[in-house]
Structure formats: structure tokens, C-alpha cells
Amino acid sequence: MHRPITRRRFVDLGLWSAAAMLCAQTGTTLQAQTKRGARLRARPAKPKLRATLGRHSFGLATGRDGYLSIPAGYTPEKPLPFILMLHGANGSAGLEKFCETAANQGIAVAVPDSRGRTWDRIKGSFGPDIDFLDRALAYTFDHVAVDPHRIAIAGFSDGGSYSLSVGLSNGDLFTHVIAYSPEFVSAPLRYGKPSIFIAHGVQDQVLSVNLTEQIVRKLKDAGYAVEFKEFTGGHIMRPDLVKESLRWFAGSR
Numbered sequence: 363m364h365r366p367i368t369r370r371r372f373v374d375l376g377l378w379s380a381a382a383m384l385c386a387q388t389g390t391t392l393q394a395q396t397k398r399g400a401r402l403r404a405r406p407a408k409p410k411l412r413a414t415l416g417r418h419s420f421g422l423a424t425g426r427d428g429y430l431s432i433p434a435g436y437t438p439e440k441p442l443p444f445i446l447m448l449h450g451a452n453g454s455a456g457l458e459k460f461c462e463t464a465a466n467q468g469i470a471v472a473v474p475d476s477r478g479r480t481w482d483r484i485k486g487s488f489g490p491d492i493d494f495l496d497r498a499l500a501y502t503f504d505h506v507a508v509d510p511h512r513i514a515i516a517g518f519s520d521g522g523s524y525s526l527s528v529g530l531s532n533g534d535l536f537t538h539v540i541a542y543s544p545e546f547v548s549a550p551l552r553y554g555k556p557s558i559f560i561a562h563g564v565q566d567q568v569l570s571v572n573l574t575e576q577i578v579r580k581l582k583d584a585g586y587a588v589e590f591k592e593f594t595g596g597h598i599m600r601p602d603l604v605k606e607s608l609r610w611f612a613g614s615r
Contacts, residue, residue, distance in 0.1 A: 398488070398492070399488055399492075399531060399550065399551055400483070400488045400492055400527055400528045400531035400532065400548075400549065401492070401531060401532060401551075402492065402495060402496050402499060402528070402532050402535060403496055404496050404497075404499035404500040404503060404535075405503070405535065406441075406444075406503045406507075406508040406510050406513065407503055408438075408507070409438055409503065409504055409505055409506055409507050410504050411504050411505050412505070413432050413436060413438075413505045413506050414432065414505075415432050415433070415434055415436060416431070416432065416434070417429050417430070417431045417458070417461060418430060420472075420474070420497075420498060420501050422494070422497050422498065422501060423475075423494070426475035426476070426477060427474075427475055428454070428472065428473050428474035428475045428498060429472075429473055430470070430471070430472050430473075430501070430502055430505065430506070431461035431464070431465060431470060431471040431472075431473070432465075432470050432505075432506060433464075433465035433466075433468050433469065433470065434465070435468075436470070436506070438507045439507075440507070441507040441508055441509040441510075442468060442469065442470045442506060442507065442508060442509060443468065443469045443470070443508075443509050443512035443513075443514075443611065443612050444469065444470045444471070444472070444502065444506065444508040444509070444512070444513050444514070445464060445469055445470070445471045445472075445514045445515070445516050445540070445611070446471075446472050446474070446495065446498070446499065446502075446513075446514070446515045446516070446525075446536075447460060447461075447471050447472065447473045447516050447517065447521075448474070448476075448481065448515070448516065448517030448518075448520075448521030448522075448524050448525050449473065449475070449476070449517070449518065449520075449521050450480075450517075450518045450519030450520050450521050450522075451479060451480040451484075451519060451520045453475070453479075454473050454475060457473050459601075460599070460604060461473065463601075463604060463605060463608060464608055467608050467609065467612050468612065469608060469611070469612055470502070470506050470508070472498050472499070472501075472502045474494055474495055474498040475494075476491050476494075477490040477491055477494055478490075480520045481520055481521065481523075481524040483523075483524060483527060483548055484520050484523070484524070491524075492528070495528070510537075511537060512537060512538070512611065512612065513535060513536050513537050513538070514529075514536060514537065514538035514539065514540055514611050515528055515529040515532075515536045515538075515539055515540070516539070516540035516541070516542070516607075517540075517541060517542070517544075518542040518543060518599050519542070519543050519544070519545075519568070519569065519597065520545075522541035522542050522543055522544030522545070522560075523541070523544040523545045523546050523547070523548075525539055525540065525541050525544070526539055526541045526544055526546075526547045526549070526558075526560075526577070527546075527547055527548040527549050528549075529556055529558075530547060530549035530552045530556070531549045531551060531552060531553065532553060532554075533552060533553045533554025533555055533556040534553040534554040535554075536554075536556050537556055537557065538556055538557050538558070538559070538611050539556050539557070539558045539559070540558075540559045540560075540607050540611065541558070541559070541560045541561075542560075542561050542562075542599045542603075542604075542607075543561070543562050543563065543566055543568070543569055543574075543597055543598070543599075544560065544562070544569070544574060544577065545569040545570075545573055545574075546573065546577070547577055547581075555585065555586060555587075556586075557586075557587045557588075557589075558581060558586055558587065558588045558589070559588075559589045559591075559607045559610055559611070560574060560577070560578060560588065560589070560590050560591070561590075561591040561592075561593060561599075561600065561603045561607065562574040562590075562591075562592060562593075563592075563593055563594070563595040563596050563597060563598060563600070564592050564593070564594060564595075565594065565595060565596045566595075566596050566597045567596060567597065568596075568597040569597065571592060574590075575592075578590045589607075589610060591603055591606070
């Protein structure tokens with residue numbers, strides 16, 4: 363009898379065997395499943411449109427949309443470090459503070475909304491959310507001069523798992539990946555070798571830090587450079603570690 367793959371049962375660290383299992387259970391072929399996967403097409407280029415400083419909505423969708431945050435003092439002559447920030451299952455509420463902290467360090471941030479309550483890969487396969495991330499990135503690159511050497515994808519909780527999965531699948535676009543309290547990685551096909559920062563509370567009662575420890579160990583074994591911060595606390599983005607991760611990202615070249 364068919365049993366849907368849940369995030370608790372599926373922790374894919376890039377093995378083709380895991381991808382094959384997924385395809386067998388969903389009735390798709392490996393070729394069909396991996397043809398697009400989590401691959402993104404948008405790439406930074408010279409902006410075509412004028413940027414609006416501060417936070418403003420993308421205007422790409424009715425209802426679930428998202429917004430772009432551009433720090434004061436931005437000029438197209440000086441490309442910015444940029445983060446694609448992915449919310450947790452409870453949505454983007456509270457990420458305004460993340461954008462404010464990033465703006466203080468001269469970092470632009472895009473905060474897209476998932477098409478459903480949470481990101482598609484959490485309960486199924488990559489699909490509509492990847493398409494929308496591509497649209498949000500294209501919008502950003504049309505409006506903002508982005509430093510191609512400092513492009514990150516980040517996320518919290520479900521968004522942390524999604525950022526790891528999409529980031530490793532697009533390491534030829536993202537130079538850095540930041541995951542706060544993730545649970546899994548699903549990236550059967552990987553490109554590039556982005557630098558990775560992961561933070562997780564040892565008292566997390568929502569997503570166990572034990573899973574993250576396994577992820578970190580296997581990423582290091584695979585040759586990724588990983589900064590891992592275990593902290594005293596629960597299922598949160600601890601402000602001091604957020605600042606540390608942003609300094610780690612913005613100071614990298």
C-alpha cells in the first residue's frame with residue numbers, strides 16, 4: 363500500500379538510491395524526477411529597473427507573495443551581497459527583524475512566500491515553489507546589482523531544510539547556504555561547493571539537533587566547508603548567531 367514520504371522518514375543526503383526510492387513510491391521515473399528538481403535558472407545581471415530602498419512587496423502574486431529588502435545607501439555602482447531567505451512553516455512573520463539586521467550590514471534580502479503553508483518538498487516533490495523562487499530571483503536581479511561572489515540562500519526550520527536542499531542543488535548560483543534549525547537535505551543532484559553555516563538549539567523539541575549533527579558530518583565527509591553552531595536553546599533563530607552568520611557571509615569572498 364502506498365505510504366506518502368514524510369519529512370520524518372526521508373532524509374536524503376544526495377544519494378541516487380534515495381532519489382530512486384522516492385520515484386518508485388510516487389510512480390515517476392528517476393529521469394522525470396531529476397530533470398528539473400530544485401534547479402533554478404535566474405542569474406544576476408546588470409539591473410534593468412530602478413530599485414526601491416527599504417522593504418516592498420514583489421507584486422508577483424495575489425495573496426502569498428513576499429518582499430524585497432534593500433539597504434539604505436544602495437547604488438547600482440556598488441553591487442550588494444544578497445540573501446534569499448526562506449520562512450518556516452508558520453510563515454514569514456518575524457523575518458522583518460532579520461532583514462533589518464541584514465540591512466545594517468549592507469545586505470539585500472528577498473523573502474518569498476511558499477505557494478502552500480510550507481515548502482513543497484516538505485510534503486512531496488519540488489515544483490511550484492522552485493518556479494516561484496526563480497521568479498523572485500529574477501525580480502531581484504532586475505532591480506538590484508548583486509555581487510555574484512556573495513549570494514546566499516538561508517532559511518529557518520522547514521525553510522532551513524529547503525535552503526540546504528536548494529542551495530546544494532544550485533551551488534553554481536549560491537556561494538553560501540545558511541540553515542537555522544533544519545531537519546533534512548534533499549539534493550540528489552548537486553552543483554558547486556557552497557560554504558555552509560548551520561545553527562541548531564540542543565533543546566529543540568520541534569526538530570532534533572541529532573539529525574542536524576548527522577547532516578553536518580556527512581556534508582563534511584563530502585568535502586563541504588561547514589560552520590556548525592550548537593547553542594543552548596530551543597527552536598529559534600538566536601539573534602547573536604543570526605548576526606554571526608551574516609558577518610560570516612558578508613565578509614566572505
